[in-house]
Amino acid sequence: MLTISNLTYHIANKGYLFQNVTLSVQPGEIVGLTGHSGIGKSTFAKVVAGYLTPDEGTINRVQNKRQPHPVQLIWQHPEQAVNPKWRIKKVLEEAGPIDDEWLERLQIHSSWLKRFPDQLSGGELQRICIARCLMTRPDFIIADEITTMLDPITQADIWDVLRQIAKTESIGILAISHHYELLERLTDRTLSFETLSKK
Amino acid sequence: MRKQLWIPLVLFLFIYSLSIMIQEESITIALTEKNESPSWSHLFGTDWLGRDMFLRTLEGIQLSVTIGFVTALLSTTLGFFLSFIASIHSVLDHIVSWLIDLFLSLPHLITLILISFVLGGGFRGVVIGLMLTHWPVITRVLRAEWLQIQEMPYVQMSKQLGKGFWWRTKHHFLPHLLPQMMVGFTLIFPHAILHEAAITFLGFGLSAEEPAIGVILSESMQYLSSGMWWLAFFPGVTLLVMVVLFQWFANTWKHYIERDRSYETYFNN
Numbered sequence: 001m002l003t004i005s006n007l008t009y010h011i012a013n014k015g016y017l018f019q020n021v022t023l024s025v026q027p028g029e030i031v032g033l034t035g036h037s038g039i040g041k042s043t044f045a046k047v048v049a050g051y052l053t054p055d056e057g058t059i060n061r062v063q064n065k066r067q068p069h070p071v072q073l074i075w076q077h078p079e080q081a082v083n084p085k086w087r088i089k090k091v092l093e094e095a096g097p098i099d100d101e102w103l104e105r106l107q108i109h110s111s112w113l114k115r116f117p118d119q120l121s122g123g124e125l126q127r128i129c130i131a132r133c134l135m136t137r138p139d140f141i142i143a144d145e146i147t148t149m150l151d152p153i154t155q156a157d158i159w160d161v162l163r164q165i166a167k168t169e170s171i172g173i174l175a176i177s178h179h180y181e182l183l184e185r186l187t188d189r190t191l192s193f194e195t196l197s198k199k
Numbered sequence: 200m201r202k203q204l205w206i207p208l209v210l211f212l213f214i215y216s217l218s219i220m221i222q223e224e225s226i227t228i229a230l231t232e233k234n235e236s237p238s239w240s241h242l243f244g245t246d247w248l249g250r251d252m253f254l255r256t257l258e259g260i261q262l263s264v265t266i267g268f269v270t271a272l273l274s275t276t277l278g279f280f281l282s283f284i285a286s287i288h289s290v291l292d293h294i295v296s297w298l299i300d301l302f303l304s305l306p307h308l309i310t311l312i313l314i315s316f317v318l319g320g321g322f323r324g325v326v327i328g329l330m331l332t333h334w335p336v337i338t339r340v341l342r343a344e345w346l347q348i349q350e351m352p353y354v355q356m357s358k359q360l361g362k363g364f365w366w367r368t369k370h371h372f373l374p375h376l377l378p379q380m381m382v383g384f385t386l387i388f389p390h391a392i393l394h395e396a397a398i399t400f401l402g403f404g405l406s407a408e409e410p411a412i413g414v415i416l417s418e419s420m421q422y423l424s425s426g427m428w429w430l431a432f433f434p435g436v437t438l439l440v441m442v443v444l445f446q447w448f449a450n451t452w453k454h455y456i457e458r459d460r461s462y463e464t465y466f467n468n
Contacts, residue, residue: 051355068361080352095360
């Protein structure tokens, strides 16, 4: 279980972004997190995934040295999350040896592997990022607006696969989105970040 | 494209290897042939001691190119290390930035003369002086690139995927910085040659018995007024030709490595 307790984070000269956020995610559970723009959902995601250090509070999953972080973050913009000078093969190999099972489940065509990131569409690239994330065998995934820039059909495709994977591999997913209806249909429970971070 | 790259490089290397093959002993004093204007037996004429100016010019070119190469290499290395230091911590970054501003605020030539004079001139003095004055420009570029790539999401992600600092340096940072370093190197090279000639001409650089272009030019000053134009003209033009050849190569090379070849390789497969 991923347990986040009393997480507090402040931005220099701007005061607290959020205070005392407590949240837990079970393995295999999909939890939605929604809220207005600019209240720190993405920063919260980065703190939990280990990109930023919190001022206070604890997270029970931390990265061991030279090991992938057990909580992996999938970024909103896949084109920023891959090195533009690398072929897709190398992008995927950064997470470890390529596992064909994931490529198949995410419908990644093997001919894409020798392309460069700018030769794939947004949805294709996002699937690459998801595959890379899954190859590290994470316990939990934070999906930060991962389908916001995609069309409804691609969105449905990606979430279908991700939901299946969450159930079969019992990976807990924290899905962050503005899209309340999407979260309602997708998740086991949906929380509002405003209520969580109330002072 | 290929031709633009190879022609200047081959010409440059040809002149340089020609100058290496010349032995210093073949430049002899022959007072019977002094002050001769350019002819087929002496292409660049002879000086007031009857020495062949063609051989002297090539000797000078050899020294200048060697100095340019060594200096450019040292400056680029220094720039790389300083930009690396700047990327470690913001305090170190402030120190490096301050040093860059300090050196950029002084005119190159003044600092160069000072450093070279303090070190007693000669090959060592000139090289160290050139190295210490030519690093700021490339350091500034490399520092900016390094700070930028450190902030890129895919680099931060690499850490979360379990990759250590050296792995990231080898696979993310160095491939990103290498083109900048090569361009920086090729741009410093002609600059250093010209500055070496300038400082030697002013008398603070290489000593008078060394056959540098700067020495040749400053010596010829006394004879120019008596109509011996070839003493300054040919060495000057040769230096210019070498610098232009190298810059021609450098420009094409820069375009060559900056070009986006991703589609090319994809369609060729």
